[in-house]
Amino acid sequence: MKIQGLNKDDFEWMDKSYRFFMTAQVNQIKGAINCSSPELIRDNIEGLEESLKTYEKIAKEMRKYDK
Numbered sequence: 001m002k003i004q005g006l007n008k009d010d011f012e013w014m015d016k017s018y019r020f021f022m023t024a025q026v027n028q029i030k031g032a033i034n035c036s037s038p039e040l041i042r043d044n045i046e047g048l049e050e051s052l053k054t055y056e057k058i059a060k061e062m063r064k065y066d067k
Contacts (some may be wrong), residue, residue, distance in 0.1 A: 002033045011062045012064065014058060014062075015058075015062065017055075018055045018058065019055075021051065022052065022055065025044060025047060025051060028044045029041060029044045029045060029048065
């Protein structure tokens, strides 16, 4: 993944946005738990795991340019 051409402000907004998105996913998991829906819980957890993997890739690239 290459994210050249972005500045530190761009990286900060991407970071904040992704954390907000993952928080929304966690809230969906909480809702599924309250509804006692194992299938929905599992689906949301899998989605959160995929989001976290992408977030880790972005964060790794951001650190390269943070120097």
